[in-house]
Amino acid sequence: MEEAKGVVKHVLLAKFKDDTTPEKIEQLIKGYANLVNLIPPMKAFHWGKDVSIENLHQGFTHVFESTFESTQGIAEYIAHPAHVEFANLFLPSLDKVIVFDYKPTIVRC
DSSP states (O other), X not given: OEEOSSOEEEEXXXXXXXXXXXXXXXXXXXXXXHHHHHOTTEEEEEEEEOOOSSOXXXXXXXXXXXXXXXXXXXXXXXHSHHHHHHHHHHGGGEEXXXXXXXXXXXXXX
């Protein structure tokens, strides 16, 4: 196994508040996705809804994954004015959140 060089993943698990409408969630997701166009260290963005049959999601409904070239890139992203502005809109709509950053490990068999 080897750690991927340079690449860092930033994963956010979210449970939206019960009163957050589907339209509001869609608007927030579009805003989150647009950050990749505004913040140079952010190289890619993916998101999805829980579809697991195991029912181990603990109430989390959405996952958001961003790719950066380094942990320094994540630090630049977090401090970037576009991220700060978006976070001020996004976080109040969440009931629960987990953020996890990691360097992917490549498994060679």
